[in-house]
Amino acid sequence: MSKKNVELVASPREPHFVGDGFRVHNFIPYGHRMDMQRMDPFIMLDYNSKFHFAPSEHPRGVGVHPHKGFETVTIAYKGKVAHHDSSGGGGVIGEGDVQWMTAASGILHKEYHEEEWSKEGGDFQMVQLWVNLPAKDKKSDPKYQAIQYADIHRFELEDNKGTVEVIAGEYKGIKGSASTFTPMHLFNAKLKKDAKATFEFPANYNTALLVLEGSAVVNGTEKVPLDHLALMANDGETFEIQATEDAVILILSGEPINEPIAAHGPFVMNTKEELIEAFNDFNNGKFGYLEE
Amino acid sequence: MNSFSLISFLNSNLNVGENELASIIENCETKVFKKDQFLLREGEKCRHTFYVERGLLRQYSIDEKGKEHILNFGPENWFITDRASVFFDESSDYFIQAVEDTKVVLINEETIGLLTQKISSFADFNTRLLHNHIRQLQKRVNQLLSVEAEERYLDFVKMYPDILLRVPQTMVASYLGITPESLSRVRKGLADSNFKK
Numbered sequence: 068m069s070k071k072n073v074e075l076v077a078s079p080r081e082p083h084f085v086g087d088g089f090r091v092h093n094f095i096p097y098g099h100r101m102d103m104q105r106m107d108p109f110i111m112l113d114y115n116s117k118f119h120f121a122p123s124e125h126p127r128g129v130g131v132h133p134h135k136g137f138e139t140v141t142i143a144y145k146g147k148v149a150h151h152d153s154s155g156g157g158g159v160i161g162e163g164d165v166q167w168m169t170a171a172s173g174i175l176h177k178e179y180h181e182e183e184w185s186k187e188g189g190d191f192q193m194v195q196l197w198v199n200l201p202a203k204d205k206k207s208d209p210k211y212q213a214i215q216y217a218d219i220h221r222f223e224l225e226d227n228k229g230t231v232e233v234i235a236g237e238y239k240g241i242k243g244s245a246s247t248f249t250p251m252h253l254f255n256a257k258l259k260k261d262a263k264a265t266f267e268f269p270a271n272y273n274t275a276l277l278v279l280e281g282s283a284v285v286n287g288t289e290k291v292p293l294d295h296l297a298l299m300a301n302d303g304e305t306f307e308i309q310a311t312e313d314a315v316i317l318i319l320s321g322e323p324i325n326e327p328i329a330a331h332g333p334f335v336m337n338t339k340e341e342l343i344e345a346f347n348d349f350n351n352g353k354f355g356y357l358e359e
Numbered sequence: 360m361n362s363f364s365l366i367s368f369l370n371s372n373l374n375v376g377e378n379e380l381a382s383i384i385e386n387c388e389t390k391v392f393k394k395d396q397f398l399l400r401e402g403e404k405c406r407h408t409f410y411v412e413r414g415l416l417r418q419y420s421i422d423e424k425g426k427e428h429i430l431n432f433g434p435e436n437w438f439i440t441d442r443a444s445v446f447f448d449e450s451s452d453y454f455i456q457a458v459e460d461t462k463v464v465l466i467n468e469e470t471i472g473l474l475t476q477k478i479s480s481f482a483d484f485n486t487r488l489l490h491n492h493i494r495q496l497q498k499r500v501n502q503l504l505s506v507e508a509e510e511r512y513l514d515f516v517k518m519y520p521d522i523l524l525r526v527p528q529t530m531v532a533s534y535l536g537i538t539p540e541s542l543s544r545v546r547k548g549l550a551d552s553n554f555k556k
Contacts, residue, residue: 132524133524153550153554331521332521332524333524343520346516346520346521347516347520349523349524350516350520350523351513351516351549351553352546352547352548352549352550352551352552352553352554353550353553353554353555354550354554355550355554356546356547356550356551356554358543359528359543
Protein backbone atom coordinates (compact mmCIF):
# COMPACT_ATOMS: atom_id res chain seq x y z
CA MET A 68 0.00 0.00 0.00
CA SER A 69 1.43 3.36 -0.92
CA LYS A 70 0.74 6.73 0.62
CA LYS A 71 -2.03 8.94 -0.64
CA ASN A 72 -0.69 12.51 -0.53
CA VAL A 73 -2.46 15.82 -0.09
CA GLU A 74 -2.89 17.50 -3.48
CA LEU A 75 -4.00 20.84 -2.05
CA VAL A 76 -5.60 22.42 1.00
CA ALA A 77 -8.43 24.76 0.01
CA SER A 78 -9.50 27.66 2.18
CA PRO A 79 -13.26 28.38 2.28
CA ARG A 80 -14.44 30.62 -0.54
CA GLU A 81 -16.41 33.80 0.14
CA PRO A 82 -19.80 32.63 1.49
CA HIS A 83 -23.06 33.22 -0.35
CA PHE A 84 -26.67 32.64 0.65
CA VAL A 85 -28.78 29.86 -0.82
CA GLY A 86 -32.28 31.22 -0.29
CA ASP A 87 -32.09 33.09 3.01
CA GLY A 88 -31.41 30.08 5.23
CA PHE A 89 -28.10 28.62 4.12
CA ARG A 90 -24.87 30.63 4.22
CA VAL A 91 -22.47 28.44 2.33
CA HIS A 92 -18.92 28.21 1.07
CA ASN A 93 -18.78 26.27 -2.17
CA PHE A 94 -15.91 23.81 -2.56
CA ILE A 95 -17.21 21.62 -5.42
CA PRO A 96 -17.43 22.46 -8.34
CA TYR A 97 -16.15 26.03 -8.03
CA GLY A 98 -13.19 25.52 -5.70
CA HIS A 99 -9.68 25.56 -7.16
CA ARG A 100 -9.18 22.33 -9.20
CA MET A 101 -12.36 20.77 -7.81
CA ASP A 102 -14.72 20.71 -10.77
CA MET A 103 -17.28 17.95 -11.39
CA GLN A 104 -14.89 15.85 -13.48
CA ARG A 105 -12.06 16.02 -10.97
CA MET A 106 -14.31 15.20 -8.01
CA ASP A 107 -16.57 12.64 -9.80
CA PRO A 108 -18.89 11.19 -8.41
CA PHE A 109 -19.15 14.21 -6.05
CA ILE A 110 -20.50 17.05 -8.17
CA MET A 111 -21.33 19.71 -5.57
CA LEU A 112 -20.32 20.43 -2.01
CA ASP A 113 -21.70 23.45 -0.17
CA TYR A 114 -20.52 23.97 3.38
CA ASN A 115 -22.51 26.10 5.79
CA SER A 116 -19.75 26.80 8.34
CA LYS A 117 -21.00 27.48 11.85
CA PHE A 118 -23.19 30.56 11.63
CA HIS A 119 -25.52 32.07 14.19
CA PHE A 120 -29.06 32.71 13.00
CA ALA A 121 -31.10 35.13 15.10
CA PRO A 122 -34.60 33.98 16.14
CA SER A 123 -37.16 34.31 13.35
CA GLU A 124 -40.92 33.76 13.35
CA HIS A 125 -40.76 32.97 9.62
CA PRO A 126 -38.47 30.01 9.01
CA ARG A 127 -35.61 30.90 6.66
CA GLY A 128 -34.74 28.53 3.87
CA VAL A 129 -35.04 27.73 0.18
CA GLY A 130 -38.37 27.68 -1.64
CA VAL A 131 -39.60 25.08 -4.10
CA HIS A 132 -36.93 23.93 -6.55
CA PRO A 133 -36.35 20.84 -8.68
CA HIS A 134 -33.55 18.28 -8.83
CA LYS A 135 -32.95 15.62 -11.46
CA GLY A 136 -30.24 13.11 -12.28
CA PHE A 137 -28.39 12.84 -8.96
CA GLU A 138 -28.68 12.53 -5.16
CA THR A 139 -28.51 15.23 -2.49
CA VAL A 140 -26.96 14.33 0.84
CA THR A 141 -27.61 16.72 3.72
CA ILE A 142 -25.56 16.29 6.87
CA ALA A 143 -26.75 18.36 9.84
CA TYR A 144 -24.09 19.24 12.40
CA LYS A 145 -25.91 22.10 14.15
CA GLY A 146 -29.51 23.24 13.72
CA LYS A 147 -32.59 21.57 12.25
CA VAL A 148 -34.05 21.56 8.76
CA ALA A 149 -37.59 20.66 7.71
CA HIS A 150 -38.24 19.54 4.15
CA HIS A 151 -41.16 18.66 1.87
CA ASP A 152 -41.37 17.29 -1.64
CA SER A 153 -43.72 16.79 -4.55
CA SER A 154 -44.22 13.07 -3.93
CA GLY A 155 -45.75 13.85 -0.53
CA GLY A 156 -42.60 13.09 1.46
CA GLY A 157 -41.21 15.29 4.19
CA GLY A 158 -39.53 15.31 7.56
CA VAL A 159 -37.03 16.96 9.86
CA ILE A 160 -33.26 16.57 9.69
CA GLY A 161 -32.01 17.05 13.26
CA GLU A 162 -28.52 17.44 14.65
CA GLY A 163 -26.33 14.55 13.61
CA ASP A 164 -28.90 13.21 11.14
CA VAL A 165 -28.24 12.58 7.47
CA GLN A 166 -30.77 12.82 4.70
CA TRP A 167 -29.90 11.00 1.52
CA MET A 168 -32.38 12.01 -1.19
CA THR A 169 -32.29 10.30 -4.55
CA ALA A 170 -33.76 12.86 -6.96
CA ALA A 171 -33.08 10.59 -9.98
CA SER A 172 -36.00 10.98 -12.43
CA GLY A 173 -37.01 14.31 -10.88
CA ILE A 174 -38.47 15.81 -7.74
CA LEU A 175 -39.54 19.21 -6.42
CA HIS A 176 -38.64 20.05 -2.87
CA LYS A 177 -38.19 22.88 -0.40
CA GLU A 178 -36.13 23.08 2.76
CA TYR A 179 -36.45 25.44 5.70
CA HIS A 180 -35.16 25.87 9.21
CA GLU A 181 -37.47 23.78 11.37
CA GLU A 182 -40.20 26.03 12.80
CA GLU A 183 -39.47 25.70 16.52
CA TRP A 184 -35.72 25.87 15.96
CA SER A 185 -36.21 28.99 13.88
CA LYS A 186 -38.11 30.71 16.70
CA GLU A 187 -35.22 30.06 19.07
CA GLY A 188 -32.42 30.69 16.57
CA GLY A 189 -28.91 29.40 17.20
CA ASP A 190 -25.78 28.00 15.62
CA PHE A 191 -26.32 26.37 12.26
CA GLN A 192 -23.78 24.14 10.51
CA MET A 193 -24.47 21.79 7.60
CA VAL A 194 -22.98 20.17 4.54
CA GLN A 195 -24.89 19.54 1.36
CA LEU A 196 -23.25 17.17 -1.03
CA TRP A 197 -24.52 16.19 -4.48
CA VAL A 198 -23.64 12.69 -5.62
CA ASN A 199 -23.94 11.92 -9.32
CA LEU A 200 -25.82 8.88 -10.60
CA PRO A 201 -24.68 6.65 -13.44
CA ALA A 202 -26.69 7.05 -16.67
CA LYS A 203 -28.57 3.78 -16.05
CA ASP A 204 -29.93 5.05 -12.72
CA LYS A 205 -30.72 8.68 -13.59
CA LYS A 206 -34.31 7.79 -14.44
CA SER A 207 -35.03 5.64 -11.42
CA ASP A 208 -37.76 6.65 -8.96
CA PRO A 209 -37.01 9.29 -6.35
CA LYS A 210 -36.54 8.02 -2.79
CA TYR A 211 -35.31 9.06 0.65
CA GLN A 212 -33.04 7.54 3.19
CA ALA A 213 -33.62 9.41 6.44
CA ILE A 214 -30.76 8.33 8.67
CA GLN A 215 -31.15 9.22 12.34
CA TYR A 216 -27.99 10.00 14.26
CA ALA A 217 -28.59 7.09 16.65
CA ASP A 218 -28.72 4.65 13.72
CA ILE A 219 -25.36 5.62 12.22
CA HIS A 220 -22.88 2.76 12.65
CA ARG A 221 -19.65 3.61 14.47
CA PHE A 222 -16.10 2.42 14.74
CA GLU A 223 -14.62 3.20 18.15
CA LEU A 224 -10.94 4.11 18.24
CA GLU A 225 -8.79 2.50 20.92
CA ASP A 226 -8.38 4.18 24.31
CA ASN A 227 -11.49 6.26 23.90
CA LYS A 228 -9.69 8.45 21.38
CA GLY A 229 -12.74 9.04 19.25
CA THR A 230 -15.13 7.48 16.74
CA VAL A 231 -15.51 7.16 13.01
CA GLU A 232 -19.20 7.36 12.08
CA VAL A 233 -19.82 5.50 8.87
CA ILE A 234 -22.60 7.16 6.86
CA ALA A 235 -21.87 5.16 3.70
CA GLY A 236 -19.30 2.62 2.57
CA GLU A 237 -17.15 0.79 5.08
CA TYR A 238 -14.51 1.58 7.69
CA LYS A 239 -12.52 -1.24 9.30
CA GLY A 240 -15.36 -3.73 8.95
CA ILE A 241 -18.13 -1.34 10.02
CA LYS A 242 -20.64 -0.85 7.21
CA GLY A 243 -22.42 2.42 6.53
CA SER A 244 -26.13 2.94 7.00
CA ALA A 245 -26.85 4.45 3.57
CA SER A 246 -27.13 2.49 0.35
CA THR A 247 -25.43 4.03 -2.69
CA PHE A 248 -25.66 3.43 -6.44
CA THR A 249 -21.88 3.41 -6.97
CA PRO A 250 -19.07 2.53 -4.57
CA MET A 251 -18.23 5.35 -2.13
CA HIS A 252 -17.36 6.09 1.47
CA LEU A 253 -18.67 8.91 3.62
CA PHE A 254 -17.49 9.22 7.24
CA ASN A 255 -17.54 11.66 10.10
CA ALA A 256 -14.33 11.22 12.08
CA LYS A 257 -14.66 12.65 15.59
CA LEU A 258 -11.15 12.65 16.99
CA LYS A 259 -9.90 13.82 20.36
CA LYS A 260 -6.79 16.00 20.50
CA ASP A 261 -3.70 14.07 19.27
CA ALA A 262 -5.78 11.02 18.21
CA LYS A 263 -4.79 9.43 14.92
CA ALA A 264 -6.86 7.48 12.42
CA THR A 265 -5.78 5.89 9.16
CA PHE A 266 -7.86 5.56 6.02
CA GLU A 267 -7.46 3.42 2.98
CA PHE A 268 -9.21 3.89 -0.36
CA PRO A 269 -8.32 2.75 -3.89
CA ALA A 270 -5.97 5.24 -5.58
CA ASN A 271 -8.45 6.11 -8.33
CA TYR A 272 -11.21 7.07 -5.85
CA ASN A 273 -11.62 10.86 -5.66
CA THR A 274 -11.10 11.77 -2.05
CA ALA A 275 -11.33 14.85 0.16
CA LEU A 276 -11.68 15.78 3.80
CA LEU A 277 -13.32 18.80 5.40
CA VAL A 278 -12.47 20.00 8.90
CA LEU A 279 -15.67 21.15 10.64
CA GLU A 280 -14.36 21.45 14.21
CA GLY A 281 -10.83 21.81 15.51
CA SER A 282 -7.89 21.25 13.19
CA ALA A 283 -5.86 18.37 11.84
CA VAL A 284 -2.60 17.30 10.26
CA VAL A 285 -2.63 14.82 7.37
CA ASN A 286 0.27 12.42 6.84
CA GLY A 287 2.21 14.11 9.63
CA THR A 288 2.98 17.29 7.73
CA GLU A 289 0.01 18.88 5.97
CA LYS A 290 -1.95 21.18 8.25
CA VAL A 291 -5.68 21.46 7.59
CA PRO A 292 -7.20 24.30 9.63
CA LEU A 293 -10.84 24.72 10.64
CA ASP A 294 -13.30 25.08 7.72
CA HIS A 295 -10.62 24.05 5.20
CA LEU A 296 -10.84 21.15 2.78
CA ALA A 297 -7.95 18.90 1.82
CA LEU A 298 -8.12 17.37 -1.64
CA MET A 299 -6.21 14.09 -1.75
CA ALA A 300 -4.15 13.10 -4.77
CA ASN A 301 -4.88 9.92 -6.75
CA ASP A 302 -1.34 8.66 -6.15
CA GLY A 303 -1.80 6.06 -3.44
CA GLU A 304 -4.20 4.38 -1.06
CA THR A 305 -3.53 5.21 2.58
CA PHE A 306 -3.33 8.36 4.65
CA GLU A 307 -3.36 9.30 8.29
CA ILE A 308 -5.23 12.09 10.01
CA GLN A 309 -4.16 13.40 13.38
CA ALA A 310 -6.31 15.85 15.32
CA THR A 311 -4.27 18.78 16.65
CA GLU A 312 -7.25 19.71 18.82
CA ASP A 313 -10.62 17.97 19.31
CA ALA A 314 -11.84 17.69 15.73
CA VAL A 315 -14.79 16.71 13.53
CA ILE A 316 -13.76 15.80 10.00
CA LEU A 317 -15.96 14.77 7.07
CA ILE A 318 -14.23 12.31 4.77
CA LEU A 319 -15.53 11.49 1.31
CA SER A 320 -14.11 9.08 -1.22
CA GLY A 321 -15.80 7.68 -4.29
CA GLU A 322 -15.14 5.69 -7.43
CA PRO A 323 -15.42 7.97 -10.46
CA ILE A 324 -18.41 7.20 -12.68
CA ASN A 325 -16.47 8.39 -15.75
CA GLU A 326 -19.47 9.31 -17.89
CA PRO A 327 -20.08 12.59 -19.72
CA ILE A 328 -21.68 15.29 -17.55
CA ALA A 329 -24.15 17.85 -18.87
CA ALA A 330 -25.16 20.08 -15.97
CA HIS A 331 -27.22 23.22 -15.66
CA GLY A 332 -28.45 24.48 -12.32
CA PRO A 333 -30.35 21.72 -10.52
CA PHE A 334 -30.22 19.20 -13.39
CA VAL A 335 -27.22 16.93 -13.96
CA MET A 336 -27.55 14.66 -16.98
CA ASN A 337 -25.22 13.05 -19.55
CA THR A 338 -26.13 14.97 -22.71
CA LYS A 339 -27.37 18.41 -23.71
CA GLU A 340 -30.54 16.81 -25.16
CA GLU A 341 -31.31 15.24 -21.78
CA LEU A 342 -30.83 18.64 -20.13
CA ILE A 343 -33.33 20.25 -22.49
CA GLU A 344 -35.73 17.41 -21.75
CA ALA A 345 -35.22 18.02 -18.01
CA PHE A 346 -36.19 21.68 -18.39
CA ASN A 347 -39.23 20.74 -20.48
CA ASP A 348 -40.33 18.14 -17.95
CA PHE A 349 -39.97 20.59 -15.08
CA ASN A 350 -41.77 23.41 -16.92
CA ASN A 351 -44.61 21.06 -17.90
CA GLY A 352 -45.29 19.80 -14.40
CA LYS A 353 -43.79 16.33 -14.79
CA PHE A 354 -42.00 16.68 -11.44
CA GLY A 355 -45.36 17.25 -9.76
CA TYR A 356 -46.47 20.29 -7.79
CA LEU A 357 -45.51 21.68 -4.42
CA GLU A 358 -46.97 24.77 -2.71
CA GLU A 359 -44.45 27.50 -1.90
CA MET B 360 -27.46 28.37 -20.91
CA ASN B 361 -24.81 28.72 -23.55
CA SER B 362 -23.49 32.23 -23.57
CA PHE B 363 -21.73 33.81 -26.51
CA SER B 364 -19.83 37.04 -26.77
CA LEU B 365 -21.44 39.58 -29.10
CA ILE B 366 -18.67 38.99 -31.63
CA SER B 367 -19.18 35.22 -31.75
CA PHE B 368 -22.96 35.68 -31.82
CA LEU B 369 -22.72 38.00 -34.85
CA ASN B 370 -20.01 35.85 -36.40
CA SER B 371 -22.24 32.78 -36.29
CA ASN B 372 -25.06 34.70 -38.00
CA LEU B 373 -23.17 36.84 -40.51
CA ASN B 374 -20.81 35.62 -43.17
CA VAL B 375 -17.90 37.75 -42.02
CA GLY B 376 -14.51 37.41 -40.32
CA GLU B 377 -14.08 37.97 -36.60
CA ASN B 378 -11.40 40.63 -37.21
CA GLU B 379 -13.71 42.73 -39.31
CA LEU B 380 -16.38 42.53 -36.59
CA ALA B 381 -13.91 43.12 -33.78
CA SER B 382 -12.74 46.44 -35.26
CA ILE B 383 -16.32 47.73 -35.01
CA ILE B 384 -17.48 46.02 -31.83
CA GLU B 385 -14.39 46.97 -29.84
CA ASN B 386 -15.77 50.50 -29.65
CA CYS B 387 -18.73 49.21 -27.64
CA GLU B 388 -18.53 49.39 -23.89
CA THR B 389 -18.96 46.14 -21.94
CA LYS B 390 -20.27 46.51 -18.39
CA VAL B 391 -21.24 44.25 -15.52
CA PHE B 392 -24.43 45.34 -13.78
CA LYS B 393 -24.97 44.00 -10.27
CA LYS B 394 -28.27 42.29 -9.43
CA ASP B 395 -31.04 44.92 -9.07
CA GLN B 396 -28.97 47.67 -10.75
CA PHE B 397 -30.78 49.72 -13.40
CA LEU B 398 -29.67 50.11 -17.03
CA LEU B 399 -32.59 52.41 -17.78
CA ARG B 400 -35.26 54.16 -15.69
CA GLU B 401 -38.64 55.54 -16.64
CA GLY B 402 -38.34 59.13 -17.84
CA GLU B 403 -34.76 58.74 -19.08
CA LYS B 404 -33.63 58.63 -22.70
CA CYS B 405 -32.40 55.20 -23.72
CA ARG B 406 -29.14 55.47 -25.67
CA HIS B 407 -28.24 51.85 -26.24
CA THR B 408 -29.35 48.45 -27.33
CA PHE B 409 -28.18 46.02 -24.66
CA TYR B 410 -26.77 42.63 -25.64
CA VAL B 411 -26.67 40.15 -22.74
CA GLU B 412 -23.49 38.06 -22.70
CA ARG B 413 -24.17 36.53 -19.28
CA GLY B 414 -26.95 37.01 -16.72
CA LEU B 415 -30.52 38.20 -16.99
CA LEU B 416 -32.32 41.52 -17.54
CA ARG B 417 -35.96 42.46 -17.34
CA GLN B 418 -37.81 45.34 -18.97
CA TYR B 419 -40.90 46.54 -17.13
CA SER B 420 -43.21 49.43 -16.46
CA ILE B 421 -44.87 50.54 -13.21
CA ASP B 422 -48.53 51.58 -13.37
CA GLU B 423 -50.29 54.32 -11.40
CA LYS B 424 -51.07 51.93 -8.58
CA GLY B 425 -47.40 50.99 -8.28
CA LYS B 426 -47.81 47.57 -9.89
CA GLU B 427 -45.01 46.22 -12.09
CA HIS B 428 -45.70 44.81 -15.57
CA ILE B 429 -42.88 42.84 -17.18
CA LEU B 430 -42.67 43.28 -20.94
CA ASN B 431 -39.58 41.18 -21.63
CA PHE B 432 -36.87 39.13 -20.04
CA GLY B 433 -33.40 39.29 -21.54
CA PRO B 434 -31.35 36.15 -20.84
CA GLU B 435 -28.07 35.20 -22.54
CA ASN B 436 -27.73 36.22 -26.22
CA TRP B 437 -30.80 38.49 -26.18
CA PHE B 438 -30.97 42.11 -27.25
CA ILE B 439 -33.06 44.48 -25.13
CA THR B 440 -33.80 48.15 -25.66
CA ASP B 441 -36.62 50.69 -25.62
CA ARG B 442 -37.07 51.32 -29.32
CA ALA B 443 -39.39 54.29 -28.79
CA SER B 444 -36.66 56.03 -26.86
CA VAL B 445 -33.64 54.92 -28.90
CA PHE B 446 -35.13 55.58 -32.36
CA PHE B 447 -37.69 58.31 -31.70
CA ASP B 448 -35.89 60.07 -28.90
CA GLU B 449 -38.85 59.77 -26.54
CA SER B 450 -38.48 59.62 -22.77
CA SER B 451 -38.75 55.99 -21.78
CA ASP B 452 -41.85 54.45 -20.20
CA TYR B 453 -39.73 51.51 -18.99
CA PHE B 454 -37.21 50.32 -16.51
CA ILE B 455 -34.49 47.90 -17.59
CA GLN B 456 -32.96 46.17 -14.59
CA ALA B 457 -30.51 43.34 -13.88
CA VAL B 458 -32.26 40.37 -12.27
CA GLU B 459 -28.87 38.66 -11.78
CA ASP B 460 -25.34 40.01 -12.01
CA THR B 461 -25.32 40.62 -15.76
CA LYS B 462 -22.57 41.25 -18.32
CA VAL B 463 -23.88 43.50 -21.06
CA VAL B 464 -22.49 45.00 -24.28
CA LEU B 465 -23.81 48.54 -24.84
CA ILE B 466 -24.45 49.11 -28.54
CA ASN B 467 -25.14 52.64 -29.71
CA GLU B 468 -26.72 53.85 -32.95
CA GLU B 469 -23.32 54.76 -34.38
CA THR B 470 -22.20 51.15 -34.07
CA ILE B 471 -25.39 49.89 -35.76
CA GLY B 472 -24.68 52.43 -38.54
CA LEU B 473 -21.09 51.21 -38.94
CA LEU B 474 -22.15 47.56 -39.01
CA THR B 475 -24.78 48.34 -41.65
CA GLN B 476 -22.31 50.34 -43.72
CA LYS B 477 -19.33 48.01 -43.55
CA ILE B 478 -20.85 44.55 -43.39
CA SER B 479 -23.19 43.83 -46.26
CA SER B 480 -24.98 40.91 -44.58
CA PHE B 481 -25.71 42.88 -41.40
CA ALA B 482 -28.66 44.90 -42.75
CA ASP B 483 -30.54 41.72 -43.71
CA PHE B 484 -29.75 40.13 -40.39
CA ASN B 485 -30.85 43.21 -38.48
CA THR B 486 -34.12 43.33 -40.45
CA ARG B 487 -34.69 39.67 -39.69
CA LEU B 488 -34.15 40.32 -35.96
CA LEU B 489 -36.61 43.21 -36.16
CA HIS B 490 -39.26 41.09 -37.92
CA ASN B 491 -38.73 38.35 -35.40
CA HIS B 492 -39.21 40.84 -32.59
CA ILE B 493 -42.42 42.16 -34.17
CA ARG B 494 -43.65 38.60 -34.68
CA GLN B 495 -43.10 37.90 -30.99
CA LEU B 496 -44.84 41.14 -29.95
CA GLN B 497 -47.82 40.43 -32.24
CA LYS B 498 -48.17 36.98 -30.77
CA ARG B 499 -47.88 38.33 -27.24
CA VAL B 500 -50.58 40.98 -27.79
CA ASN B 501 -52.85 38.45 -29.46
CA GLN B 502 -52.33 35.93 -26.66
CA LEU B 503 -53.03 38.52 -23.96
CA LEU B 504 -56.30 39.35 -25.75
CA SER B 505 -57.52 35.93 -26.66
CA VAL B 506 -55.72 32.98 -25.10
CA GLU B 507 -56.06 31.19 -21.75
CA ALA B 508 -53.35 31.52 -19.10
CA GLU B 509 -52.17 27.91 -19.49
CA GLU B 510 -51.37 28.35 -23.17
CA ARG B 511 -49.56 31.61 -22.46
CA TYR B 512 -47.55 29.87 -19.74
CA LEU B 513 -46.63 27.01 -22.10
CA ASP B 514 -45.47 29.49 -24.72
CA PHE B 515 -43.50 31.38 -22.10
CA VAL B 516 -41.55 28.28 -21.00
CA LYS B 517 -40.91 27.36 -24.62
CA MET B 518 -39.35 30.76 -25.26
CA TYR B 519 -37.58 31.04 -21.90
CA PRO B 520 -36.86 27.42 -20.84
CA ASP B 521 -34.86 28.23 -17.69
CA ILE B 522 -36.40 31.50 -16.46
CA LEU B 523 -38.76 29.73 -14.07
CA LEU B 524 -35.69 28.64 -12.12
CA ARG B 525 -34.07 32.07 -12.18
CA VAL B 526 -36.79 34.51 -11.10
CA PRO B 527 -39.49 34.62 -8.42
CA GLN B 528 -42.93 33.36 -9.44
CA THR B 529 -44.26 36.90 -9.06
CA MET B 530 -42.15 38.00 -12.04
CA VAL B 531 -43.39 35.15 -14.22
CA ALA B 532 -46.97 36.02 -13.24
CA SER B 533 -46.30 39.67 -14.04
CA TYR B 534 -44.99 38.75 -17.53
CA LEU B 535 -48.06 36.57 -18.15
CA GLY B 536 -50.45 39.25 -16.90
CA ILE B 537 -51.96 37.00 -14.23
CA THR B 538 -51.83 36.87 -10.43
CA PRO B 539 -49.27 34.61 -8.72
CA GLU B 540 -52.26 32.56 -7.46
CA SER B 541 -53.44 31.99 -11.04
CA LEU B 542 -49.91 30.96 -12.04
CA SER B 543 -49.91 28.42 -9.18
CA ARG B 544 -53.25 27.07 -10.44
CA VAL B 545 -51.88 26.73 -13.99
CA ARG B 546 -48.78 24.90 -12.79
CA LYS B 547 -50.81 22.67 -10.46
CA GLY B 548 -53.17 21.85 -13.32
CA LEU B 549 -50.24 20.82 -15.54
CA ALA B 550 -48.76 18.72 -12.75
CA ASP B 551 -52.14 17.01 -12.21
CA SER B 552 -52.17 15.99 -15.90
CA ASN B 553 -48.49 15.21 -16.40
CA PHE B 554 -47.09 13.94 -13.08
CA LYS B 555 -47.02 10.17 -12.81
CA LYS B 556 -46.53 9.06 -9.21
